[in-house]
Amino acid sequence: MHEPRTAVVIGRWLGAAFLICFATGLISHGLQDPPGWLRDHLPSRPVNGYRITQGLHVISGIAAIPLLGAKLWTVYPKLFVWPPARSVLQALERLGIVLLLGSALLELFTGLLNTLQWYPWPFPFRQAHFWLAWIAIGGLLLHIGAKAPEIAENWRRVREASPERRAFLTGVAVSVLTVTAVTAGQSVPWLRRLDLLAPRRPDLGPQGLPVNRTAAAAGTEITPTRANDWRLTVAGPRTYTLTLDELAALPQYTALLPIACVEGWSASAYWTGVRVLDLLERVGAPATARLRVVSLERYGSYRVTEMEASYAHDPLTLLALRVNGEVLAADHGYPARIIAPDRPGVLQTKWVSRLEVIA
Template sequence: MVRRPALLRPTLPKPPAVLTTLPGRFTSRLHDERVASWLGIALGVSILVSFGTGLVSHFMQQPAGWMLWPSRPVNLYRVTQGVHVIGGLATVPLLLAKLWTVYPKLWQWPPVRSIVHGVERALVFVLVGAALFQFVTGVLNIGYWYAFRFYFTTAHYWTAYILFGALLIHVANEWSKARRTVMTRPQDAVGRRGFLLTVAAASGVVALTTVGEAFTPLARLAVLAPRRPGDGPQGVPVNKSAAATGVTSAARDPGWRLTVTGRVARPVTLSLADLRALPQHTARLPISCVEGWSVEANWRGVRLRDVLRMAGVAGDARVRVESLEPYGLYRTSRVDAPHWRDPLTLLALGLNGEPLDLDHGYPCRLIAPNRPGVMQTKWVHRLVVL
């Protein structure tokens, strides 16, 4: 057998000593499989809950053509979006603790031992990257700080599928090891238990100081919430003012009219005085924002179904509600039959016993049960029957 000369044998460059000796420096008992497994289980459950509630939020705001969301229960969106945002914030300590526990594995040498090992590490990279992207951009969105140039809703929606898929693969790959590790009782569990309880307490504190944005009795504790019940005109927060959207003059115009057009038996045009002369109804409904905050209020106005029936609208019609806003993704919203036929759906003219404030949509706004706040269109001036 002819041996290849030593000079021609392929050799790998010798890694720096700092990389080969670094793994031995991670001596804490908390960098072990048991802690990582418990944190991974909690984190996986939290991500699954966020994924499910996030889909509800997305498809309520951007429903497919065949989707008909119910108008009841009234607080469905309020609960699901509150769980999505408040639970997502409470997950941040879990994610940070999980990353801290497993980060010594990032310094393993050689970094890739085989093709299969390389694929596994790549999937973990995707999982970690997607999780960090979702939580960092989610927190920025909640705080109304858009430090990125991409459209948050689209990026958040599609990255959620990447995160969900990577999580499923990771669970399938690690399940047997995690199950074996969790079921084995360690000899010394005091330090590990204290660490896990500290992480759980941190998540609890985050939830407690945020939940008041949706649960009014705890509003005073909501120091991390961007909006709290009671703040804002007439005791209800606002995200966009009339001045910011450029509708002040048009909304205050004495010549303002509400028109009903499109596929109608007879077009209808109503002044503010005409609307006030119609039968008035009161509904206690929440404004529930995508950022997680919500607050109940007493709204008074005309039932949307009464106005549409004046125009002879068919019972299965869809209606596009148009705002005076000159531009914006949510200057219009679609109201399907289950909502506009609901007696709680109003063209509101008053709020909490007072005439509607300009920043809340004066002279007329939509308020309906089980709808995201961005779809409760303000400064309404036209109803188009589709």
């Protein structure tokens, strides 16, 4: 069970999980913090795009935990061979192992705690997670390059596997499938009944939706009794303000859209409100204009967000006033919040007070 063939089989599974996690993580990072060359090309469709990619990101990351444990158990006798390197090729292999193992362990550990919204470290999670992913992939490529001859030799089965190896690989596969089945329900609706270990149940919370950030945590104080003081300012070529009653008197649209969060959970709801497209047309914004969204919340990294033109001018993007037929609860962004297709939940700004056109 410590032979190269076993390590190659486990390595294929682990490599697939890493690559899926890496690719979907790049998508999430690009949507949250797009570089200049990408900003004008972000798609607002498919509607469930981010729900699928981020769900795969968390699912593959959790599946990689037992796979990494199995891989380490398979190869651990070779990790303590002395001297550690007898040639340049072996030294490169060892360097790849150090980079891969260290970054992979940190990546999976911090990513798992992120699904629980627990951050016991002093550094920013998203940026650290992003760069650790590049280090892990670099270490993986270096490791594959150094071990390529051995991998090629053991890629195909050359003889019947021993009962011990079959039992071990079956146990690993069952473990991965079990962990996936009892955690993926937070993003895969048909697995929701098995959602035993996932951090979130997407159908639990005010108005049937989870809440990551409450009104109290954000420092907002708008309640239905104080809504008369609230104004929405739309700043642009023809700046104007609207009261809540005036906003509610505008043409209202309903769309079935998901909330999909970076922690992996997602849930769909019927949102009703004013199309952002209509608000932009009224202010005289050009079709290529981006939008700055300002929230009433006092604390938090996403108090001010920017919305690319593809989202701002999508007819499904709403300044929502209601969810599932009910007036928004305070924790869901009362009196108004952004809801847009194919967008990370952290950018679906709640407690909106101002929209600014960015030419």
